[in-house]
Amino acid sequence: MGWSDAVRVSSHPASAYTELAREPEPDRFLELPLLAALLLGIVFAVADAGRPSLRLVAGCAVAWSFVPALQIASVAASWLAFARRRLSLRRAIHLHFLGHLPWSLWVIALAAIASATAPQHEADLWKLLFATVAVPFLWSRAIGWHFFRRVYGLGQGGAVLASLFHLAIVLGSILGFFLVTGQLGPRILGRQ
């Protein structure tokens, strides 16, 4: 039994990414995005209904697969801008998804707590969510920094630029989600 590459990347991102960037091309570069979709399916089924039934897991995984799809799009955009001559897109996607462990563990923990929380205390769940979300966010930003430095081979300035570019895509996607789902438009545009 050994730790996964995701654990190596999360605990020692600089050395892990340096080593992993030298390894052969991954055979199944969509394995980790698909695992992320399955994780979202299970997490939402458990948090919402308290049971990971096939119906709920499949439904939630399909519904929320736009999240890993957007992640792939964001990697593709940064790869095009910064690293298309250095490594393949398949490898960039695989190595980038290895850095998702902080978010994965956070959503698993949150789903476990949510499924054990009475609905009357849902406000406490939101407090917990907002109180802890900085941990996976900052941790994954640190991993992302090393991804851009070691995998894309960028200098400090380039890594700052790539990090900001990636962050803009992620935050833009979140903004886009709330625009598409109809509640942000009136706040931005409306007077009524």
Next chain:
Amino acid sequence: MRNARTIAAALVIAGVAAGTAADRLPETRPLSRGGYLVLQADLHVHSFLGDGTLWPWDLALEARRHGLDAIAITNHNQILAARLGRWLAPRLGGALVVAGEEITAPRYHLIAVGIDRTIGWREGPARAIEEVHARGGAAIAAHPTRFFWPGWDDAALRSLDGAEVCHPLTYYQGPEHLRVFFSRFKSENPGGAAIGSSDWHVFGSLGLCRTFVFAHEASERGLVEAVRSGRTVAYDVKGVPHGDAALVALLGTPPAPPIEPPAQAFLALAGRICALAGMAGLCLFRSSRRS
């Protein structure tokens, strides 16, 4: 443990199998009181294709598990998911789905239930309510906390059909804001309906606040007619009933949501522990073949 990842994958499969075995719906039937069908309804629910996390048809099935006879899917400023849910839910054995919209404007949020197309948010509340009525629907003030009070003028309150007096917000803010608004609404519109809604997006609060609707028939039309006629009862967070006193008396002690049989509850618990532990294992451990 030679291959922790294989064990993790087996745990995920076992978890989903247990969760699927626990996925049985209770037999529910609307109450009957004084010649009315008393529909337990959650008239403010968000689904996927909006900012809710479950598909509309899954919500209709989950609603039945929570003892609800009807839900209104009310995504922000759109009714696509609601129409999809309304079409699919009866085919899958889910609760009655009423097409709705949360008309989301900067200064007021208005639930429109029983409408056939999207209603814009740019008009004031009185004009929006007029349009809801023209489309055959009922109009309900959504979570009218102090922030939203300035958006509601007396003319709007007079044409409004109902106001939320129970909402999950009140579990930590207290019921005062919604009670004050409801009193103001009732003084302008004495026949107005008391509404309890969960404003569900995520987690397990579907049906936490609900409305007992005294309808002549278990249909979208029957539900909308009852709300527009003010034939509802809702209990606020302190257990105080709101609505016509005769209907409160007719309802008697409100029925508790169905309790899951112990075997089913155990399977659900085992399922979520296995599935979450398995997913954590898949993230943390590598296959022994690769080490």
